[in-house]
């Protein structure tokens with residue numbers, strides 16, 4: 496195979512498209528381990544309560560067919576960069592000229608510390624299959640607990656609530672959405688969710704999943720147990736690097752890449768949730784959990800492998816636009832003052848809330864809750880790290896102006 500891609504989602508699809516554009520005749524293979532065709536992963540929570548069907552979240556055209564690549568349904572279990580070879584679970588070995596690693600992320604495992612985590616009725620939510628399994632388990636269930644109040648946990652909890660279950664979210668930090676909101680915005684969202692009937696417990700950690708006949712029936716916390724017939728573990732995601740452990744690639748928080756997504760091994764690029772990158776907002780290394788970052792980095796990786804010169808645009812690890820309990824939440828860049836490094840300005844009017852964070856004259860972070868008018872301009876300023884000089888105050892005034900109209 497001239498080009499081989501490992502992975503079957505956003506980064507793999509954009510990488511494939513970039514390779515095909517540069518190399519119309521090349522032989523390209525994609526090793527992907529999910530049985531489902533390519534789909535929009537952020538939409539899988541809607542499969543839980545049936546507000547969308549699987550057909551509605553598939554890509555319009557499967558990328559392998561659209562871009563003329565051979566799809567190999569298998570799992571890559573190891574790579575040997577010196578031999579330009581990958582090993583598959585089926586026992587097959589494939590040789591490649593250039594390799595794109597786009598294996599994404601996997602849920603953080605709570606094993607072995609959380610007893611009962613392998614019982615029937617306990618799920619994670621990363622794939623279409625996970626969502627359908629949760630849906631299959633719903634009949635007869637009355638109460639669910641979601642462990643983890645991040646975006647995935649909250650989206651799962653909303654879906655379970657829509658499905659008619661009593662839902663409790665257990666978050667170990669002091670607020671929900673710790674990576675997407677500050678305490679004020681998180682509390683406003685939590686209030687909306689509580690008004691819809693969701694219970695939210697913050698500052699609490701799971702001790703044990705209680706079971707009867709191998710089936711989960713509750714979550715024990717310090718001092719009390721919450722009854723539940725269904726438990727979703729949503730404790731975050733991490734880069735899917737297990738199959739790369741013996742490959743000799745440089746791996747820190749994720750696979751280390753340069754601006755053209757080259758790994759430390761020749762002829763191998765990596766992209767998407769698998770990689771670590773420098774967050775444009777604060778200059779720190781970060782791993783991504785964003786669809787758009789996977790698309791951008793996949794495109795650059797595919798271009799680089801096929802002779803192009805594209806470079807990774809500035810990426811943010813927080814660049815989020817979502818709606819929770821009907822309340823729009825848009826956040827980007829840094830969300831707290833970083834121990835005094837960033838200066839925060841915040842105003843609220845009812846449920847509408849705005850916060851801008853500056854590092855001297857550069858906008859480094861923002862939260863828009865409720866009305867999001869003007870958020871796009873701010874997001875661009877964060878991404879471009881534009882030195883605003885005397886325009887800083889005008890940007891701040893403008894962002895807060897429309898808030899005061901409510």
Ligand SMILES: Cc1cc2nc3c(=O)[nH]c(=O)nc-3n(C[C@H](O)[C@H](O)[C@H](O)COP(=O)(O)OP(=O)(O)OC[C@H]3O[C@@H](n4cnc5c(N)ncnc54)[C@H](O)[C@@H]3O)c2cc1C
Pocket residue numbers: 501502503504505506507526527528529536537538539540569570571572597598599600601620621622646647650735738766767768769783784785786787789817
């Ligand atoms: C419930 C949920 C909600 C989300 N909501 C949002 C949102 O609102 N906004 C947003 O920007 N992002 C959201 N995300 C994150 C977003 O989906 C990811 O950032 C994005 O999918 C990453 O794309 P990727 O191609 O890097 O990897 P992934 O989408 O993780 O895909 C990797 C693929 O590779 C396959 N694979 C892994 N290892 C192997 C192997 N060894 N061999 C073969 N195949 C392998 C996997 O099975 C998978 O199909 C959400 C994620 C989830 C789970």
